[in-house]
Amino acid sequence: MFDKIPLSFYDPGKRLSSSLLTEQQKQDERYGKGNLPNAKCTIIGNVHLFDRPPVTEYARQNLNYMQGFTLFHYQAPSFTERKDYPSYLVAFTYEGKGSLTYREKTYALSKGDGFFIDCREMHFYKVSKGNWDVAILHLQGPQCDALQKQFLQSGSAVFHESTKGRFQQYLEQLLGLYSTPQLYRDWQVSSCITAMLTHLLLLSAGNTNTHAQIPQNIRYLIQYMDNNYTAHLTLDYLANFACMNKYHLSREFKKYTGFSPNDYLICLRINAAKNMLCKTTLPASKIAHTVGIHDINNFNALFKKKVGMTPIQFRNSESLFS
Secondary structure, eight states: OOTTSOEEEEOOSSOEEGGGOOHHHHTOGGGOTTTGGGEEEEEOEEEEEEOOOOOOHHHHHHSOEEEEEEEEEEETTOEEEEOSOOOEEEEEEEEEEEEEEETTEEEEEOTTEEEEEETTSOEEEEEEEEEEEEEEEEEESTTHHHHHHHHGGGSOSEEEOOTTSHHHHHHHHHHHHHHSOOTTHHHHHHHHHHHHHHHHHHHHTTOSOHHHHSOHHHHHHHHHHHHOTTSOOOHHHHHHHHTSOHHHHHHHHHHHHSSOHHHHHHHHHHHHHHHHHHHOOOOHHHHHHHHTOOOHHHHHHHHHHHHSSOHHHHHHHHHTTO
């Protein structure tokens, strides 16, 4: 692991405690602004540090980026307690045992266990006994908050995967992007982080095969709606198709798609309308009927709500770039 990543070895030779750090050391940008000043910690052991190149101001404002990465080789009783640090932390265990306390839950961590948390909230992690080898990855960006909140929907802040699994591959890809000059590096990094965190969502759901994860009757219903969105599809009809109570269907459908059945149907119709507005000269009223919305006023209102402009404004805006 990390064979192609330039990591610098650092052994302090003694116990490092936040209470012994100078203010200048606490403000060291290598650790992320606000990290050490908002933490209590005791570190015994040694570390491998990754020296990340500067991040552009554009990336800080618009993209996901890495704040820092350290591979800690902790010894008991090392710990970190922190809050109010604007960062998202992904940790991953390679050897030994640790624990995390977050949102009033305590999790035991061993080989292959990781966690994904918001460092603005109070959190405490430590070595349980002996040694704990753990990767500490701090991230920031416009998508991190939503991804972390979605990750917690499983009810746990912890995920598990082989130390040779896809998370490790994403991690080494991320560090590799920062290790050498890359064309559009900031964008590649942001994309890699999104893919990594999306993978954690799948792990938190308990199955990396999303197709197998969705119940068969819901999969068939989605496929049916994709192919028949122009038809008159009421919630009662859809529930009967899926052999489910309509209230249970609404809950299950949103659980697996993020949409209510009606909202998913509207999105299908509006997307089809957008395509027809771009590729045909049909009037909006005809397009509305074609996609299954037979009230032009309702069509205009739904279109503006979903797209942010009226159908005619959308058609005119598209013509500017055709």
